[in-house]
Amino acid sequence: MDSGMISLGLMAVLGLLMIAAAISDLRSRTISNELNAAMALLAIPFWVATGLSLWPDIPIQFGAAFAVFLVFAGLFAIGAMGGGDVKMIGAVMLWVPLPLFLPMLTVMAVGGGILSAVMLVxxxxxxxxxxxxVPYGVAIAAAGLWALHQQYLNQFQAIA
Incomplete structure (x- = not known):
């Protein structure tokens, strides 16, 4: 099996895991550690399948995702985010290419704002x-699916 098929299969699994986390967050306001761990651990074979080099690409990807995790851990510390949401953000960011970090966080923030407004109403x-x-896992999953689509499934990238 070629690496393109493996990476697409892993992305499909990630998509399903993010959807499962969003549904779990909607139902019980929790995201299990098992879901978050699966998302994080599956990033490793995804990196290999997509051709990230052992040095410096993988440490940069991990470091950037860890930096985002630390920022959101700070929000957790002040009570602004749930622990499962913070772990999910860190796990999903392991999959997102660096140029899409800020756009993904923007999509997530807009989605989270809309979700918060709906919850207030x-x-x-x-x-x-x-x-x-607020079941913020829904916004994280939506932004994660958007980012993966933009990088790996958008057939119009060459036009832009």
Whole structure:
């Protein structure tokens, strides 16, 4: 089997894992460590299949993803993000090419903002004593799927 088919298969698995995480976050406001670990660990064979070099490409990819993880861990520390969401962001960023880091984070922020607005409207329509918990895994999954599409599945890249 050639590396192109392997990388497409791994991307399909990542897509399914992100969708499963989003559904889990919607239902229970949790994302399991197993889902996040699977996303992170599958990045390694993906790097090999896509031809990232052992030095310096893989350390740069890992370091950039880890830097994003640390920023969101800081948000977790102040109570602005859930732990599963932070781990999911770190795992997904392992797959995203460096030029798409900021665009993906922008798509994620816009999606998260829309999701937050929907949750606030829902809270106003159905008042509750519970605090509003935004299932941010949905925004992370949507942005991750967008980023993978932009890099690997967008047949119009040559035009832009």
């Amino acid at each position: 829902r809270m106003k329509m159905r008042p509750s004593d519970k605090p509003v918990e």
